[in-house]
Amino acid sequence: MLRPCRKSDAGLIAMYAADDRVARGTRAMPHPLPPGTVEAMIERASQPDRTEDVWVIDGSAHGHAEALGLISLERMDRAQSEVFYWIAPAFWNTGFATEAVRTLISANPHHADRIFAEVFQDNPGSARVLTNCGFDYLGDAEAFSVARGATVPTWTYTLKTDQ
Template sequence: MKLETITNQPVIETERFDLRPVRRSDMGLIEHYASDERVARMTTAIPHPLPPGSTEAFVIRSMAEDRDEDVWVMDATRDGGPELIGVISLKRLDRNQSEVGYWVAPIYWNTGIASMAVEALVQANPQDNTTMFASVFQDNPASARVLTHCGFQYLGDAETYSVARDANVATWTYSRKL
């Protein structure tokens, strides 16, 4: 499979970086950051340690025409930064709804990157959603602040499985009507 670009997913500009579709050349930086236990432990799906081939499989899934999730890279090259400082996604749900997921490279934590990316994605609303949802682990209050800062409302507590932790983890769930 030789996919290089995604044609049905827009580039979304922010003040400091662009959200652009994933490309094969992102594999190295995705693997570098996703291999960091601090990143993996705050996600549901990134294993730690990261198995060989998992980054390539993620990129191929992210570029597939029949994917159920649109994935963007936070690319700071326009502002003189690196090609990848984080990843954000919208997973399609039923009834014009999506679930937002994101992670930011640890070196960029507490710099406003996540809030800017989430807000840009909400404002662009590339899947024409009526509602977006997001969940964060309860031991990650910084991600909860990102969501509330971007207008998401608290819905309730739940739990979900984290591959990196090999355990169910308590979550807070949020939604934003568009």
């Protein structure tokens, strides 16, 4: 289940996000995670003028924790959006990320004609999530990873929605 972030999610999200393996899989997450980072993200996610919508991947319906990770959709120009997601390592290879991406695509809250995604090339599991959800490989690129302090090779994907 995807749901908006709540202040009560901060502790669990911070615990997962403090894991170097999670941070290194993202562009923007620092490692180590500074105090207050998650609380600030939750606050930004609730602002009416936000450009990125963030949802908690809630596993409680399956007997798991209320927060397994996060998924977000950032508005781009020309009816396009970019999806970002991460799952706590304890839930890797369980299908939760694929289910979350499929749910978000199905809802298409931005009414995007096209959704983009990129993953670091050393994270083939995230690439499988995208291809399992119907994304097509677009090409190679690079992105800066805050946690790594370096530019990292990426694979870029795109999905034409049924708008």
